[in-house]
Each structure stands twice: as structure tokens, then as C-alpha cells.
Amino acid sequence: MKVAIISVSDKGKKLALTIKEQLDSDSTIIKADTFHKNVKKHLRISFYEYDAIIAIMASGILIRSIAPYIESKTVDPAVLNIDDNGNFVISTLSGHLGGANKLTNKIAELIDATPVITTSSDINNKLGIDVLANDLFLSIDNPKEILFINKAILDGEEISLTINPNKDFNYLFKYLSDNTLEINVSINYSSKVNMDEIHAVFDDHEIILKEKKLVVGIGCRRGKECEKIYDGFNQSLMQLNIDKSRVNQLSSAEIKKDEKGILELSDNLNIPVSFVDLDKLRLFESNDIQKSDFVKSKFGIYGVCEPSALITAGFDSKLIYKKTSYDGVTIAIAISC
Numbered sequence: 001m002k003v004a005i006i007s008v009s010d011k012g013k014k015l016a017l018t019i020k021e022q023l024d025s026d027s028t029i030i031k032a033d034t035f036h037k038n039v040k041k042h043l044r045i046s047f048y049e050y051d052a053i054i055a056i057m058a059s060g061i062l063i064r065s066i067a068p069y070i071e072s073k074t075v076d077p078a079v080l081n082i083d084d085n086g087n088f089v090i091s092t093l094s095g096h097l098g099g100a101n102k103l104t105n106k107i108a109e110l111i112d113a114t115p116v117i118t119t120s121s122d123i124n125n126k127l128g129i130d131v132l133a134n135d136l137f138l139s140i141d142n143p144k145e146i147l148f149i150n151k152a153i154l155d156g157e158e159i160s161l162t163i164n165p166n167k168d169f170n171y172l173f174k175y176l177s178d179n180t181l182e183i184n185v186s187i188n189y190s191s192k193v194n195m196d197e198i199h200a201v202f203d204d205h206e207i208i209l210k211e212k213k214l215v216v217g218i219g220c221r222r223g224k225e226c227e228k229i230y231d232g233f234n235q236s237l238m239q240l241n242i243d244k245s246r247v248n249q250l251s252s253a254e255i256k257k258d259e260k261g262i263l264e265l266s267d268n269l270n271i272p273v274s275f276v277d278l279d280k281l282r283l284f285e286s287n288d289i290q291k292s293d294f295v296k297s298k299f300g301i302y303g304v305c306e307p308s309a310l311i312t313a314g315f316d317s318k319l320i321y322k323k324t325s326y327d328g329v330t331i332a333i334a335i336s337c
Contacts (some may be wrong), residue, residue: 001078001099001320002288003032004046005054008039011084012056015111019054022110027239027324030288040065052078052103055092062092073097073130074143080104082113090116096130097140126153127181129200129207136175136246137320137335138198138209148205158184162199165189171243172198211248213317213336217309218252218262221328226264232326233265236333240321247271251312253304254278276308284311290323309334 003023007016016034023032033050035042039061046053047069055062059081070076070093078100079093089111091104101117108115121128129149133140140146152159163169176185193199198209216236220229237244250266250273252259257275266273281301289310291302301307306323313334321333 001028001051001103002030002049003052003054003103004042004050005032005034005056006039006042006046007034007036007056008061009057009084015056015082015084015086016054019107019111027236027321030319030322044069047077050077052080052099054080054082054103054107056082056084059090059092066093072143073146074140078103080107082107082111086111086113088116089113091118095119095122096128097134097143099134101131102134120154121150121181124154125180125182126150127179127183128153129159129209131181132175132183133209136171136209136242137212137214139212141208141210142206145205145207149200149202149207152202152205153183156184157202158186160188160199160201161185162188162190162193162201164191164193164195164197166191167195168245169198171246174243211246213248213313214242214246215249215251215309215313215317215334216247217305217307217312217332217334218250218256218265219304219308219323219330220256220259220261222259224259224261224328226261226268228327229261229265229329230268232324232329232331235326236321236324236331240333244269244271249274249312251276251308253281253299253301253308255299256304274312276311280311281307286310288319288322305330305332306334308332 005016005019007013013036020032020034023029043065062081076094078098081090081092089104089108091100095101104115130146196211200207250271252262252275254275254277256262284307289303289306296302309332310317314336316337317334319334323330323332
């Protein structure tokens with residue numbers, strides 16, 4: 001997640017810098033940038049260039065400034081509103097699909113504030129279908145049906161989830177088992193459902209949830225053992241709260257194609273691995289990747305795990321877990337859009 005933090009007052013600016021410092025150490029935050037004053041200009045730019053906006057200002061200023069740009073829950077960024085004293089963190093826009101509710105709880109904990117969340121499913125301790133989609137990195141093909149499915153969930157009605165019997169959906173079962181919010185579901189199996197889809201049905205309303213391609217990029221020192229690579233892989237997934245069965249592919253650079261530890265990990269997890277050509281890595285450009293001068297001097301490329309993950313995830317993919325080191329292993333995770 002890329003986060004813009006916008007402040008108006010001097011006190012707000014100080015709070016913005018405090019939040020940025022905290023977020024910079026979070027591997028799930030790809031970058032956090034701060035902006036001060038020129039609110040309308042910075043909100044307009046941030047609305048399209050960031051996944052989330054944290055606005056430290058009066059709610060009236062925020063609402064009037066973003067109103068012209070609001071489009072829909074499927075594309076709008078998460079927007080949070082915080083008072084200058086940092087007493088309250090309010091989830092203002094895109095609570096579910098945009099991740100504002102989850103980010104609100106994170107920020108409130110970081111600055112010891114009270115989170116304010118008003119979405120019906122959350123305040124009634126229910127698991128919205130759009131929350132499930134966001135947490136499991138699934139796209140929704142017909143978002144207009146979210147309202148009907150979520151209303152059924154709020155009313156305690158049973159939702160039917162249909163999946164392909166030949167696909168490992170442990171990540172779905174684990175998520176439903178571990179989640180503290182309530183949802184009444186039945187699981188059905190049909191070979192007619194595509195392997196990467198989950199069909200959610202209530203009466204005549206249906207939502208098709210489709211897996212975004214989730215790729216774990218791996219870099220490592222020569223001869224790194226499979227167990228060490230797996231440790232980094234596992235820790236990164238734990239921070240994202242997802243099961244390994246949700247991973248669609250592993251990826252690394254061509255120079256690692258004979259790396260025994262990576263090949264063993266692929267075999268052990270039964271997850272395919274691809275090795276990206278060095279020429280593609282040299283030509284790849286992204287403002288979100290961390291550039292290593294050491295890797296550049298040795299291999300002629302600026303990085304391994306982040307660009308490999310992004311290239312393998314496909315055009316317009318994005319990082320959801322930035323390069324993080326684990327004892328000689330680097331892990332980054334990207335998803336398709």
C-alpha cells in the first residue's frame with residue numbers, strides 16, 4: 001500500500017512525520033510520503049497516485065476537497081481523517097475494498113488513538129463479502145451485487161460459496177476459521193467453476209471472486225538452504241495474514257535458475273517458479289522498487305525480488321510487500337491488478 005499523509009497545521013505536520021516514521025518500518029507499506037498545506041492540490045494528486053490518504057485536518061476541508069474525485073468503491077483510494085491532536089482516526093472512504101477500515105485500526109494503534117468505523121458489517125460484527133475479497137486479494141467481477149450479499153450476511157442468511165474440487169483452497173478455509181467476524185456460509189464444489197474463482201450466491205444474487213495473481217519474489221545469497229528461504233517466505237505471508245496456498249507463483253532472476261534452495265522450495269510447496277531474463281530486469285522501471293548499488297555492480301540490475309515479482313505478476317501489477325531481508329534472503333510480494 002502506498003500512503004500519502006497530508007497535514008495543514010504545524011501540529012498536524014508533526015503527527016504526520018510520526019506516522020510516516022512508523023509506517024516506513026512496515027513491510028506492507030510500500031511507501032509513505034508526507035505533504036503539508038496546499039491541501040486541494042495534494043489531495044487531487046494523491047487521490048490517483050496513492051492507495052490510501054491520511055488527512056490530518058478538519059473533516060469539512062477533507063470532504064469538500066475530495067468530493068469532485070469520488071467515483072466508486074472499486075477504484076477510490078482509502079481515505080482516513082485524523083484530528084490535529086491525534087485523538088481519533090476515522091475511516092472516511094473505501095472502508096472495505098480500499099482497506100480504509102483495516103488501515104484505520106493500524107494507525108490508531110500506532111498513535112494510541114480511537115478508531116472510528118461506521119460500516120454496517122463491521123459495527124455489527126459481520127464479515128462483509130468485500131472484506132473477504134480484499135483480505136484474500138480477490139477481485140469482484142460484479143460489485144453492484146455486494147450490497148445484496150452483505151445485506152443477507154447482516155440478516156444472518158446463509159451464503160453459498162462454490163469452488164472447484166481440484167484446487168487447494170486451504171487459504172479460504174483457514175481465513176473463515178480464523179476470522180472473528182461472523183458469516184454463515186456453506187461450501188459447495190463444482191468442476192464447472194474455474195480453478196481461480198469463488199462463486200458467492202444468495203437467492204438470485206451472485207458474486208464471482210477471482211484470484212489476483214499473487215507472486216512471491218525471492219532473492220538470496222548463493223547456496224542458501226531451502227529451510228532459510230522458506231523461513232523468509234513464511235514470515236512474509238504471516239505479516240499479510242495469508243496461507244501459502246494463496247500464492248500462485250514464485251519468481252526470481254535468471255541468475256538464480258540453478259539455485260537449489262529456490263528449486264526445492266518450489267517442489268516442496270508445489271508452487272511453480274519462474275526466472276526472469278536479465279534483459280527484462282535491466283529494462284524494468286518502477287518508482288516503487290528499492291535499488292541496490294551492490295546488486296547493480298555485480299549483476300547489472302538494481303534488484304531481484306521486487307522487479308522479478310512485479311514482472312511475473314504482469315502488466316500494471318503492484319507490490320503489496322516490499323523487499324524485506326531475512327538472514328541472506330530477500331522477499332517481496334506483488335499482485336496483478
